[in-house]
Amino acid sequence: AQSVTQLGSHVSVSEGALVLLRCNYSSSVPPYLFWYVQYPNQGLQLLLKYTSAATLVKGINGFEAEFKKSETSFHLTKPSAHMSDAAEYFCAVSGATGNQFYFGTGTSLTVIP
Amino acid sequence: GAVVSQHPSWVICKSGTSVKIECRSLDFQATTMFWYRQFPKQSLMLMATSNEGSKATYEQGVEKDKFLINHASLTLSTLTVTSAHPEDSSFYICSASTSGDPTDTQYFGPGTRLTVL
Numbered sequence: 001a002q003s004v005t006q007l008g009s010h011v012s013v014s015e016g017a018l019v020l021l022r023c024n025y026s027s028s029v030p031p032y033l034f035w036y037v038q039y040p041n042q043g044l045q046l047l048l049k050y051t052s053a054a055t056l057v058k059g060i061n062g063f064e065a066e067f068k069k070s071e072t073s074f075h076l077t078k079p080s081a082h083m084s085d086a087a088e089y090f091c092a093v094s095g096a097t098g099n100q101f102y103f104g105t106g107t108s109l110t111v112i113p
Numbered sequence: 114g115a116v117v118s119q120h121p122s123w124v125i126c127k128s129g130t131s132v133k134i135e136c137r138s139l140d141f142q143a144t145t146m147f148w149y150r151q152f153p154k155q156s157l158m159l160m161a162t163s164n165e166g167s168k169a170t171y172e173q174g175v176e177k178d179k180f181l182i183n184h185a186s187l188t189l190s191t192l193t194v195t196s197a198h199p200e201d202s203s204f205y206i207c208s209a210s211t212s213g214d215p216t217d218t219q220y221f222g223p224g225t226r227l228t229v230l
Contacts, residue, residue, distance in 0.1 A: 009154075032216050043117065043206070044157075044221035051216040090156065094216070100147065100172075101208075101219060105156040 002027045002093045004074075006104035014112045019078040021107045023065075023091035026072065032094035033074040034101065035065055039087045047089075050074060061085070086111045116140055117209050119222035126197055127230055134192045134225045136207030142187035143209030147219065148180070151204040163190055164213065197229045 007022040025031050032051050036044040048059025055067040061084075065076045074091060091104040116139040126132050136146060145164050149157040161177075163169040163184035171177045179201075181193040190209075194201055204226050208219040 034218075036221070041223070043223040044208075046218050046220075049216070049218060100159055100162050101157075102159065103149075103156045 002029075002031065002102050004033075004091045004093050004102065004104040006089075006091050006107050008107055009105060010108045010110070012110040012112055013081045015083055016080050019063075019076070019081045019085065019109065021076040021089050021091075021109065023074045023076065023104060024072050025074060025091075025093050027093055033065075033067065034092045034094070035059065035063070035074075035076050036090045036092060037087045038090065038106075044090065047076070081109075081111045083111050083113065085109060115218075115220040117143075117207065117220045117222040119205075119207055119225050121225060122223065123226040123228075125228045125230065128198050129196055131193055131195045132197055132227060134194075134205055134207075134227075136190045136192070136209070136222055138188045138209045138220070141209075141211060141220075143190075143211065144187065145210050145213045145217075146184055146190040147208045147210075148182060148190075148192050149206045149208070151206055151224070153204075157206060160192075194227065197227070199229045202227055202229045 003026045005024045034049045035047040038044045048057045050067045058064045063078045089107045092101040118137045120135045148160045151157045160175045161169045161171045169182035184190040206224040208221045210217040210219045
């Protein structure tokens with residue numbers, strides 16, 4: 001079975017500081033992993049995805065994530081937080097037999113001016 | 114590109130009535146569409162997967178007779194909540210992809226807020 005765990009339902013960082021949002025996965029097959037962002041009153045938007053190519057994946061808005069098989073992790077980072085990064089972030093793993101997504105519980109990011 | 118719309122964006126209905134929610138892919142053909150449910154402060158829970166022209170596949174614990182899904186065309190899927198009750202109140206989100214490949218990106222609609230009185 002596929003699942004993801006996001007540690008920390010709320011993360012606060014100062015503007016300009018490093019953003020680190022954690023995601024650990026459990027999968028019975030090689031996983032395909034995704035990070036989505038949800039701004040208030042909007043649909044989920046893809047940030048980046050890992051599909052077994054490069055382990056360091058670069059996404060939109062300066063975000064990147066590194067797939068670490070030994071740690072079963074896919075943490076999302078951004079070197080310098082911007083006020084516009086405040087949103088809900090979801091990690092997801094793709095199903096084994098199709099692309100059903102199984103989401104983590106989400107992490108709400110607050111950026112302090 | 115890759116825009117998914119949902120209609121309505123919010124709906125309030127009386128207990129016992131049925132509500133239909135539409136999900137459309139506006140600029141691409143979606144062979145596979147997904148329906149999720151999101152409770153306040155919680156994650157998205159996959160309810161069902163639908164492929165155009167075939168019956169939907171429901172996740173364990175989801176009542177298929179209560180949540181009717183139709184995917185009649187490559188750009189439209191509908192979710193009908195039948196005989197809705199207050200516990201069905203939730204945020205329903207659809208997504209679409211161009212194939213059922215596990216590496217495919219899913220494009221999400223903005224969601225529909227259902228309140229059952």
